Amino acid sequence: MPSMLDIPADLSPLQDHLAGSLSLVERRVADALRSDLPAVHSLCRHVARYHGKMIRPALTILSALAAGQAAQPHASVATDPHTPTPDPILVVATVCEMVHLATLVHDDVLDTADTRRGQGTINALHGNEAAVILGDYLFSAAFHLCSSLGDKDTSQSIASVGMTLCAGELLQNAHRHDLSLDEATYFGIVERKTASLIAAACRLGAKHAGAPANLVAALERFGLRLGVAFQIQDDLLDLTGDQRVVGKSLLKDLEKGKLTLPMIHHLTTADAVQRGRTLLLLEDAADRASDTAEALRRALESTRSIAHARTVAETLVREAREALGQCPPSPARRMMELMADAVVTRAF
Amino acid sequence: MPSMLDIPADLSPLQDHLAGSLSLVERRVADALRSDLPAVHSLCRHVARYHGKMIRPALTILSALAAGQAAQPHASVATDPHTPTPDPILVVATVCEMVHLATLVHDDVLDTADTRRGQGTINALHGNEAAVILGDYLFSAAFHLCSSLGDKDTSQSIASVGMTLCAGELLQNAHRHDLSLDEATYFGIVERKTASLIAAACRLGAKHAGAPANLVAALERFGLRLGVAFQIQDDLLDLTGDQRVVGKSLLKDLEKGKLTLPMIHHLTTADAVQRGRTLLLLEDAADRASDTAEALRRALESTRSIAHARTVAETLVREAREALGQCPPSPARRMMELMADAVVTRAF
Numbered sequence: 001m002p003s004m005l006d007i008p009a010d011l012s013p014l015q016d017h018l019a020g021s022l023s024l025v026e027r028r029v030a031d032a033l034r035s036d037l038p039a040v041h042s043l044c045r046h047v048a049r050y051h052g053k054m055i056r057p058a059l060t061i062l063s064a065l066a067a068g069q070a071a072q073p074h075a076s077v078a079t080d081p082h083t084p085t086p087d088p089i090l091v092v093a094t095v096c097e098m099v100h101l102a103t104l105v106h107d108d109v110l111d112t113a114d115t116r117r118g119q120g121t122i123n124a125l126h127g128n129e130a131a132v133i134l135g136d137y138l139f140s141a142a143f144h145l146c147s148s149l150g151d152k153d154t155s156q157s158i159a160s161v162g163m164t165l166c167a168g169e170l171l172q173n174a175h176r177h178d179l180s181l182d183e184a185t186y187f188g189i190v191e192r193k194t195a196s197l198i199a200a201a202c203r204l205g206a207k208h209a210g211a212p213a214n215l216v217a218a219l220e221r222f223g224l225r226l227g228v229a230f231q232i233q234d235d236l237l238d239l240t241g242d243q244r245v246v247g248k249s250l251l252k253d254l255e256k257g258k259l260t261l262p263m264i265h266h267l268t269t270a271d272a273v274q275r276g277r278t279l280l281l282l283e284d285a286a287d288r289a290s291d292t293a294e295a296l297r298r299a300l301e302s303t304r305s306i307a308h309a310r311t312v313a314e315t316l317v318r319e320a321r322e323a324l325g326q327c328p329p330s331p332a333r334r335m336m337e338l339m340a341d342a343v344v345t346r347a348f
Numbered sequence: 349m350p351s352m353l354d355i356p357a358d359l360s361p362l363q364d365h366l367a368g369s370l371s372l373v374e375r376r377v378a379d380a381l382r383s384d385l386p387a388v389h390s391l392c393r394h395v396a397r398y399h400g401k402m403i404r405p406a407l408t409i410l411s412a413l414a415a416g417q418a419a420q421p422h423a424s425v426a427t428d429p430h431t432p433t434p435d436p437i438l439v440v441a442t443v444c445e446m447v448h449l450a451t452l453v454h455d456d457v458l459d460t461a462d463t464r465r466g467q468g469t470i471n472a473l474h475g476n477e478a479a480v481i482l483g484d485y486l487f488s489a490a491f492h493l494c495s496s497l498g499d500k501d502t503s504q505s506i507a508s509v510g511m512t513l514c515a516g517e518l519l520q521n522a523h524r525h526d527l528s529l530d531e532a533t534y535f536g537i538v539e540r541k542t543a544s545l546i547a548a549a550c551r552l553g554a555k556h557a558g559a560p561a562n563l564v565a566a567l568e569r570f571g572l573r574l575g576v577a578f579q580i581q582d583d584l585l586d587l588t589g590d591q592r593v594v595g596k597s598l599l600k601d602l603e604k605g606k607l608t609l610p611m612i613h614h615l616t617t618a619d620a621v622q623r624g625r626t627l628l629l630l631e632d633a634a635d636r637a638s639d640t641a642e643a644l645r646r647a648l649e650s651t652r653s654i655a656h657a658r659t660v661a662e663t664l665v666r667e668a669r670e671a672l673g674q675c676p677p678s679p680a681r682r683m684m685e686l687m688a689d690a691v692v693t694r695a696f
Contacts (some may be wrong), residue, residue, distance in 0.1 A: 039522035040515050059466025106484060110477045129458045133517045134482055136454065138508030139484060143491045147503035155495035155503055167388045169481045174387035 007338070014065075014331040018058060021085040021093070025057045028094040029101070032145045033138070043126065043134050043292035047101055049119050055230075056100055056198060057093035059339075060205035063219045064089045066324070068209025088149055088208045095146045096201040102138035103165060103197075105131055110169075111256070161200045168192025177257035179267065179279065186264055187228065189198055195227025218326040222336070225320035230343050231264055232313040235260035240297060240306060251293055254285040261312065266305035274302060313344045355686070360678040362413075366406060369433040369441070373405045376442040377449070380493045382488070391474065391482050395449055397467050403578075404448055404546060405441035405686075408553035411567045413680035414672070415556030436497055436556045443494045443506055444549040451513060451545075453479055458517075459604070502552055509548045516540025525605035527615065527627065534612055535576065543575025563696045566674040570684070573668035578691050580661040583585035583608035588645060588654060599641055602633040609660065614653035622650060661692045 007015050028050070033044035039131050064085070085093075085190050107113070108121040109131045115121060123131035139162065172189045187217050202223035206216045238261055253260050259267070262284045263282075267275060278299050284292040320340045327333045355363050374396070381392035412433070433441075455461070456469040457479045463469060471479035487510065494506045520537045523529050550571035554564045584602045587610055601608050607615070611630075615623060626647045632640040648654050668688045675681050 035515055037519055040518050041516065091560060102484075105478055109480060127521075128476075129521050130518065132457060132483075133514050133521065134452055135480075135484070136450075136487060137511055137514035137518070139487055140507050140514060144504060144507035144511060147495075147500055147507055150500040152495055152498040159488050159492035159495055163485055163492060166386055166481050166485035166488060167383055170388050170391065170478065170485070171385055173475075173477050173481065346568055 006337070007335075011331050011335055011338075014335055018061060018335075021061050022054050023055060024085070024090055025054065025094045025097055026051055028145075028284075029098055032094065032098065040137065043122060043130060044137075046119070046122065046125070047105060047134070047138065050101055050104055050116055052117060053099070054097060055339075056096040056201040059198060059223060059336070060093035060201045060225075060338075061085055061089060061095055062332045062336050063202040063205030063223075064209035066327045066330055066336060067206035067211035067215040067219050070182060075321065084187055086329070088151075089205060091145060091149055092154065092204045092208055093201070095142050096204075098138055098142035099147065099158065099162060099197060102135050102142060105138060106135040109135070109197050136312075147195065153207075157204060161196050164192045164196040168194070168196070172258060175259075179259065181259045181264055181340055182268075183261070183264055186235070186259070187263060190228050190231045191224065194231040195224045198227035198230070199223035199336045218323045221323040222320045222340075225316045225323065226340055226343060229313040229320065229340075231318035232261050232309055232316070233344055233346065236262065236306065236309055236313075239263075239300065251285050251296075254282060254296075258311075262300050262305040262309040265308045266300050269303045269305070270299070274299065310344070316343065317344050355683075359679050359686075360685055365433075366409060366683075369438065369612070370402050371407060371432070372438055373397055373402065373442050373445055375447055376493075380442065380446065380489050380691045388485065391470060393429055393480060394467070394470065394473070394487075395453060395482070395486065398449055398452055398464055399445070402445060402464060403626040403687075404549040405463055405682070407432055407571060407574075408444055408549045409437060410680045410684050410687075411550040411553030412557035413572075414675045415554035415559035415563040415567050416680055421522060434556070435552060436499075439493060439497055440502065440552045440556055441549070443490050443577040444545060444552075445488040446486055446490035446493065447506065447510065447513075447545060448491060450483050453486060454483040457483070459600070464565045466613050496566065501555075505548055505552060510545050512540045512544040512629035516542070516544070520606060523607075526628070527607065529607045529612055530616075531609070531612055534607070534609060538576050538579045539572065542579040546575035546578070563674060566671045568648060569671040570688075572665045573671065574688055574691060577661040577664035577668065577688075580609050580657055580664070581694060584610065584654065584657055584661075587611075587648065599633050599644075602630060602644075608657075610648050610653040613656045614648050614651045617651045618647070622647065658692070665689065665692050 018315065029051075030044075030048055033047070035041045035044065104116065105122055108116060109123045109128050112123070113121050114124040121131070122134055143155070143159065143162075146155050149155070168189050168191070171185070171191060175185060175189070199220045200223070203216055203220035206219040211219070235253065238260065254263070266278060270278060278296070281292055281296050281299065285296065297306075317340045321337055324333055324336055324340075377399075378392075378396055381395070383389045383392065438491065452464065453470055456464060457471045457476050460471070461469050463473045469479070470482055491503070491507065491510075494503050497503070516537050516539070519533070520541060523533060523537070548567045548571070549570035551564055554567040559567070583601065586599060586608065602611070614626060618626060626644070629640055629644050633644065645654075665688045669685055672681055672684055672688075
């Protein structure tokens with residue numbers, strides 16, 4: 001994530017610190033997945049290539065810095081980004097990234113996806129069996145590493161997030177092809193399947209930096225709002241993005257029968273005639289008809305549904321920044337504000 | 349499991365105690381999976397019907413009784429089966445059952461199985477998506493419940509078993525259609541994918557009963573030997589069982605390209621001509637040819653490979669009983685001996 005930001009010069013020491021910590025997280029993921037069985041080891045090495053912007057571990061480390069400064073105003077951990085990230089914070093960051101990687105491996109099975117980050121997916125290369133079992137292996141390895149902290153609250157939080165992520169996916173699955181999906185249910189899905197892990201990454205970073213309860217809660221709120229905004233922007237890019245920039249095929253959500261915020265808004269605000277036309281277009285989208293995308297965009301524009309979704313995402317980002325406002329000013333807080341802004345301006 | 353045993357009259361109080369504890373385990377599984385989302389709750393209720401003989405939680409409870417007696421010779425928990433099973437032991441028993449249920453849900457996806465225990469599978473009724481995610485939900489719920497104990501060793505053991513189970517499945521998957529699979533690799537697969545959870549169920553039962561380290565290790569050894577013997581008997585039933593008694597279609601292993609102990613023994617001991625004939629039969633088995641089963645059985649008899657596998661399983665059961673011999677005599681120990689014997693005599 002930080003690499004996509006235009007970082008002011010005075011944040012560059014923090015950016016270097018973050019890059020260093022994230023490469024430690026990458027190494028710890030590899031260590032946690034290491035197996036003496038070549039059949040297991042080679043699959044895990046492949047998954048290591050799925051590391052992307054590493055938003056979740058970055059937020060754990062930044063939350064620890066932003067909230068930890070309040071806890072220990074004179075401690076070097078908070079004020080000096082050159083101080084190494086303390087071990088429990090690195091562990092939590094690594095666990096959050098591993099849970100994320102596990103969901104990616106299973107998502108690719110569910111979406112019958114062939115490529116991820118320019119690599120073949122595990123299911124495409126080794127079959128669905130290997131991908132389902134490997135995802136389970138990653139979940140178990142994440143819980144194993146998490147248990148090493150010997151902290152009951154952290155272990156229960158991560159396991160609880162695992163349940164919540166799955167509940168969100170099951171809720172979404174139950175509403176596939178449901179053309180009367182409402183906004184409340186949509187938010188219920190997104191908060192669970194996307195925002196819960198991001199919120200936990202922030203909360204646990206703050207907690208392990210010794211932050212007071214009100215700041216831990218504020219950081220969790222930041223992550224929750226940011227996570228929902230992030231998903232809405234993902235949904236928007238699926239409808240309006242430039243395929244070459246987004247780097248994946250568009251209209252995937254509609255093809256899978258998943259209604260997202262702009263479409264929910266459109267279907268509830270369009271008049272009967274427009275609604276009927278859109279429902280026909282949605283059938284075409286499911287059949288991958290080629291000129292449907294442009295017609296759907298025009299339909300969404302007619303009810304200003306793209307603008308509506310953008311406004312909702314921007315409001316969430318503002319609320320996320322407000323939550324951050326409880327932390328004292330710091331380079332980490334500023335970096336998180338920039339990340340929050342970038343969520344709704346990114347084109348990929 | 350106890351229901352398939354011919355229980356002597358003096359063990360019937362213990363049997364009643366065990367039945368009572370196992371119904372508590374069933375209730376705790378239901379509690380741990382409860383969700384306020386109907387889409388999640390209904391799937392979890394369906395999974396509750398997968399409880400079978402509940403071997404793993406039964407072994408946790410019995411191991412606690414058998415090994416706990418040595419730790420607390422005067423404590424009522426060990427000597428009086430009417431004393432309720434202590435809470436941590438019930439939790440461990442419940443966690444082991446939940447991990448087992450999670451693997452069943454994912455196994456059914458991998459095997460494209462339509463029925464389990466006379467019920468439709470989750471994948472058959474609700475699709476692969478729901479089944480993959482539900483399995484993840486069950487794993488996470490198991491880790492969540494396990495974390496509630498606040499015991500680092502137990503949490504790490506269960507997460508480690510999760511990794512080991514998956515490693516065994518991945519190893520098996522990597523050797524599918526490998527006609528030169530050797531016995532050492534076969535045992536490496538079976539110890540991981542089947543025996544590791546049974547061993548952990550026994551070990552953690554003994555540990556939470558406060559048993560000394562040598563007894564905890566002996567109970568783990570008992571579970572490991574028993575688990576491997578159990579899998580060999582499963583393999584034998586797939587080749588030689590009566591489909592109406594076993595309750596599932598036979599030759600499933602060969603159809604999926606999995607070589608089991610009798611076939612490995614046969615292929616390594618048969619002469620070149622017989623080997624060639626068997627390899628042709630194996631191709632037929634993969635095509636579900638109807639009269640292949642009888643021809644394969646005759647081939648296996650010609651090299652005494654069924655008898656070889658039986659002998660190996662019986663040896664493992666003897667070793668399991670020897671490990672149990674380190675516990676003082678008790679009704680629980682006798683029940684476990686009967687269970688061990690039943691593993692190799694069962695026809696289903």
